[in-house]
Amino acid sequence: MLGRIYETQDCSAARALEIVGERWSLLIIRDALFLGLTRFGDFQRRLGLARNVLAARLDRFVEEGLMTRRPDAAGSAYHEYVLTPKGRELQPVVIALTHWGDRWAAPSDPPVTFRHRGECAGEVHLETVCEHCGNHPAPDEVEADPRALRTSTT
Secondary structure (H helix, E strand, C coil): CCCCCCCCCCCHHHHHHHHHCCCCHHHHHHHHHHHCCCEHHHHHHHHCCCHHHHHHHHHHHHHHCCEEEEECCCCCCCEEEEECHHHHCCHHHHHHHHHHHHHHCCCCCCCCCCECCCCCCCECCCCCCCCCCCCCCCHHHCCCCCHHHCCCCC
16 A cells, blocks of 8 residues: 555545555456456466465455455355456556557557457547547646636636
């Protein structure tokens, strides 16, 4: 856990990092989203992280409502960790971070592409779109509008 170092900030990004900002967290979410992993042992084998670290991350995800823990569907003594709708909504975050990594951190061609499942199979890309005009603003054309700085007109 990062600790509550963001308590004084009214910032949703900081709050989100408190939940998914630790090392391994988004990789666990990635493998649940795109590989369908649900079992502790499968996450551990795939990622190679320490069992205590994985247990802590999965417990935190359950506590925060990103995953639910349920008995294994096959009836074994093990549990499955299944993404909730809240956890599945991290998909665009993982895709965006992967695309950024492809551009700025990958040593060669992107190691994975995201595709529309089914007959289409087209590549999936995220875009920033203005809800008013439909344009795609460049990063320097987007500004934050913090509610703390807004003035009331009523």
